[in-house]
Amino acid sequence: MREAQHINWTFLVIVFALILIGVVNLYSALHIWGESGNVNLVWMQIAWISVGSAFLAALAFSDYRVLERLGYPIYIITIGLLAATLFSAPDTSGHKSWLKIGGLGIQPSEFAKISTLIVLARYFANNPNPEGFNFIELIKPAIVTMIPLGLVVVQGDLGSAMFFVLILVSFAWFGKVKKIVIVAVAIAAIASAFFGYNYVLSDYQKARITTFTNPNYDVKGSGYHMMQSRIAIGSGKVWGKGYLKGNINKLRYLPEKHTDFVFPVLAEEWGFAGCMVTLALYFALLSIIVEIAEHARDRFGIFTAFGIGAYIFWQMVINLGGVLGLMPLTGVTLPFLSYGGSSTISLLAAIGILVAISRKRFVF
Numbered sequence: 001m002r003e004a005q006h007i008n009w010t011f012l013v014i015v016f017a018l019i020l021i022g023v024v025n026l027y028s029a030l031h032i033w034g035e036s037g038n039v040n041l042v043w044m045q046i047a048w049i050s051v052g053s054a055f056l057a058a059l060a061f062s063d064y065r066v067l068e069r070l071g072y073p074i075y076i077i078t079i080g081l082l083a084a085t086l087f088s089a090p091d092t093s094g095h096k097s098w099l100k101i102g103g104l105g106i107q108p109s110e111f112a113k114i115s116t117l118i119v120l121a122r123y124f125a126n127n128p129n130p131e132g133f134n135f136i137e138l139i140k141p142a143i144v145t146m147i148p149l150g151l152v153v154v155q156g157d158l159g160s161a162m163f164f165v166l167i168l169v170s171f172a173w174f175g176k177v178k179k180i181v182i183v184a185v186a187i188a189a190i191a192s193a194f195f196g197y198n199y200v201l202s203d204y205q206k207a208r209i210t211t212f213t214n215p216n217y218d219v220k221g222s223g224y225h226m227m228q229s230r231i232a233i234g235s236g237k238v239w240g241k242g243y244l245k246g247n248i249n250k251l252r253y254l255p256e257k258h259t260d261f262v263f264p265v266l267a268e269e270w271g272f273a274g275c276m277v278t279l280a281l282y283f284a285l286l287s288i289i290v291e292i293a294e295h296a297r298d299r300f301g302i303f304t305a306f307g308i309g310a311y312i313f314w315q316m317v318i319n320l321g322g323v324l325g326l327m328p329l330t331g332v333t334l335p336f337l338s339y340g341g342s343s344t345i346s347l348l349a350a351i352g353i354l355v356a357i358s359r360k361r362f363v364f
Contacts, residue, residue: 022337048341052348059352075115081108082151107342109160112148117307124175125299132178159330170310232264240271
């Protein structure tokens, strides 16, 4: 009881409000007029939420500082899972991202994001440099990031690979880097983008970029997803069409509607008002995470909380930017709303770590 007094219940209420919205929206995304719908996925998502909640509770009442010691062992385990995925995972839509363990499919890249985040938080927390990090000092965190990033790229999941870069860049910015490093990274990013577009991206991925720059390009082919997404979002208007009444969704025009395109389902049925409520919850969630980072008792807690906040923020921005047509589609899911076992468990585990960091500042 005494331990529960120091828990930020407002934070948890916001998290589970988003999860509830996600489950309700997921049911609609999977419910088709005249059919029973794939309700099994809804129950599966509830099961994943239950597992993730168990991790949340366990981590929330633990000492998060143990992660500083266990960071590398956990990181090595997730690297091993990523490597195993390359050899044993089936090819799904050009990706080899899913690993079968005990009859269940897991996506190791989701857990690798959290383990990499913890190791980077440890490095930047234990190596402060008020004058700014130089190239030499960033070699170690760069290697830590590039190992899982390379494995995920080989798997064909460029959307997940992008997160490892964003997490490292976020940590480097927060920890402060020298201006020469920023300029060099900017030049390297432009060169890498040019090289990647011409020699790494598949024709399908190039078509997504072309669709972004020219929305009317191939609306029946590579531009179909984007066009239907924008139609669904716009057709919701202010108050939406009503729950289970979104015809773009129900008539199967909207693809990947339970994962990548879950937000257009929400927008069509609940309109601008429903979207604003959901985005307000996300904003409140990120605001509390920033507050947790500000009041953490040690540098590891500060950097870990910041890293988790950056992870959730970038996932939101990339998903919403893609479905709204503000950036190319990448196949990134929306935190707490999209279907997915590995992502749900890893996110709720991250929330548990944040609760532990917040709770620890009251313990002396």
